[in-house]
Amino acid sequence: MSVAGQKLNLKKDDIVEVISGREQGKKGKVLALFPGEGRVTVEKLNMCKRHMKSDGKSRQAGILEKEGSIHISNVLIVCDKCGKGVRIKRKKLEDGKRVRICQKCGEVIDKV
Ligand SMILES: [Zn+2]
Numbered sequence: 001m002s003v004a005g006q007k008l009n010l011k012k013d014d015i016v017e018v019i020s021g022r023e024q025g026k027k028g029k030v031l032a033l034f035p036g037e038g039r040v041t042v043e044k045l046n047m048c049k050r051h052m053k054s055d056g057k058s059r060q061a062g063i064l065e066k067e068g069s070i071h072i073s074n075v076l077i078v079c080d081k082c083g084k085g086v087r088i089k090r091k092k093l094e095d096g097k098r099v100r101i102c103q104k105c106g107e108v109i110d111k112v
Pocket residue numbers: 079080081082083086102103104105106107
């Protein structure tokens with residue numbers, strides 16, 4: 001998958017570190033991917049307040065906090081060994097499986 005020349009190297013449930021913006025340095029789990037926009041939502045990060053109007057029935061009026069999306073260029077996948085966000089490269093294993101590995105220490109990010 002590629003987004004405007006940028007490879008989407010993330011998957012749901014990956015742990016990522018934010019590398020710029022107001023959430024810089026924070027880590028969280030990827031909740032959802034939006035490949036078309038090259039964005040992700042990360043658990044408890046970039047929270048946005050949305051004002052909800054009551055629909056008169058089930059929904060109460062109020063403020064709802066929701067994860068706002070973050071551009072993938074602002075997050076890096078966290079390597080367990082390095083303990084921080086790293087750039088990754090791809091490697092083909094002997095059995096043909098493709099895994100993501102840490103560019104820094106060579107640790108396999110995908111648990112196979
Ligand atoms: Zn590493």
